[in-house]
Amino acid sequence: MDIYGEKYSGDSRFVAKCRQLQSIFRVEIGENIRPYHGRDGKVHYYGNYIDGGEVSGANFLTEHAFKHALERIDPSNKKDYETIEPDRLFNNLLSSQPMAFNLFCPLQEMLLESPKAATNTIKAALPYYSIQKVIAICLEYIPEDYNDLTGDKSAMDAIIRFIDINNKEGFIAIETKYSENLGINIASEKGNAKMRALETIKKIKCFQPSIEDDIINNNVKLTQIYRNFLLSESYGMKYQLDSYSIVMAPKDHPTTKNEVDSLSVKLLNAYKHKLKDVSLEEFVGNIIKHCPNKYIPVFKRFYDRYLNFSKL
Numbered sequence: 001m002d003i004y005g006e007k008y009s010g011d012s013r014f015v016a017k018c019r020q021l022q023s024i025f026r027v028e029i030g031e032n033i034r035p036y037h038g039r040d041g042k043v044h045y046y047g048n049y050i051d052g053g054e055v056s057g058a059n060f061l062t063e064h065a066f067k068h069a070l071e072r073i074d075p076s077n078k079k080d081y082e083t084i085e086p087d088r089l090f091n092n093l094l095s096s097q098p099m100a101f102n103l104f105c106p107l108q109e110m111l112l113e114s115p116k117a118a119t120n121t122i123k124a125a126l127p128y129y130s131i132q133k134v135i136a137i138c139l140e141y142i143p144e145d146y147n148d149l150t151g152d153k154s155a156m157d158a159i160i161r162f163i164d165i166n167n168k169e170g171f172i173a174i175e176t177k178y179s180e181n182l183g184i185n186i187a188s189e190k191g192n193a194k195m196r197a198l199e200t201i202k203k204i205k206c207f208q209p210s211i212e213d214d215i216i217n218n219n220v221k222l223t224q225i226y227r228n229f230l231l232s233e234s235y236g237m238k239y240q241l242d243s244y245s246i247v248m249a250p251k252d253h254p255t256t257k258n259e260v261d262s263l264s265v266k267l268l269n270a271y272k273h274k275l276k277d278v279s280l281e282e283f284v285g286n287i288i289k290h291c292p293n294k295y296i297p298v299f300k301r302f303y304d305r306y307l308n309f310s311k312l
Contacts, residue, residue: 004024048093054070102302106298132164145238149200157176173232175246181259197230198216206271247276249277
């Protein structure tokens with residue numbers, strides 16, 4: 001072990017690169033490693049863990065992101081159904097949850113300061129949608145009536161609400177991944193999760209007819225990408241909103257494209273445009289090219305922290 005911390009033997013090559021990059025960031029900001037008590041009963045020193053982040057804000061790139069994170073875990077604000085985990089948010093540098101705050105809170109701040117600038121920036125970063133005006137950006141969003149929709153509390157890491165060129169309101173539900181895979185976190189076989197999913201599939205009518213038998217016979221697992229998509233589409237249908245879903249991850253993420261394709265291939269052709277995978281490099285690069293000058297250093301720092309693998 002060196003100043004960058006202990007290697008974790010269970011990491012894939014890609015995860016090891018992400019963990020090392022966050023270890024470098026920890027050293028750069030002068031934070032010590034917080035010991036990690038493993039399931040093997042031993043104490044480990046993985047370089048992506050810090051301590052006291054809820055006080056220092058060290059896991060965040062802007063003051064706005066840190067303040068927003070504090071607001072979201074405040075007991076007076078946090079809803080009973082919300083799944084935000086404070087230690088992961090404040091002290092795990094590798095987690096995609098604080099990464100989403102670091103990526104979308106500056107856009108949220110930009111929107112408060114200049115709706116026009118935020119709209120132009122997001123239109124340039126996501127040119128696939130006919131956005132006329134961005135009206136809101138929310139983090140870790142779970143609809144209050146999730147139980148009436150799909151019964152699944154799988155949060156949208158970010159949701160961008162907008163008015164399109166036809167004055168129709170819509171939203172983009174965004175799932176961010178850094179080192180994690182989407183294929184894990186399968187809906188429990190217990191209870192009525194599978195039944196609720198089948199009810200939602202019948203209601204939204206986006207899928208090929210074979211999907212129901214595939215799920216019943218366990219040929220298709222209700223992985224996170226399915227659960228997220230079903231919640232998003234059910235929400236959009238109930239409130240008559242145009243709905244779209246994006247998965248964002250580093251361009252070399254080993255599983256994202258396959259995971260997105262595994263769902264896309266089950267969609268009817270008329271609905272395939274509702275799901276996209278967008279690399280973080282492309283998204284952040286376009287933001288840097290088109291955002292107001294005062295925000296360029298923030299997004300360059302984001303790129304350097306999470307995506308500059310040449311530092312390894």
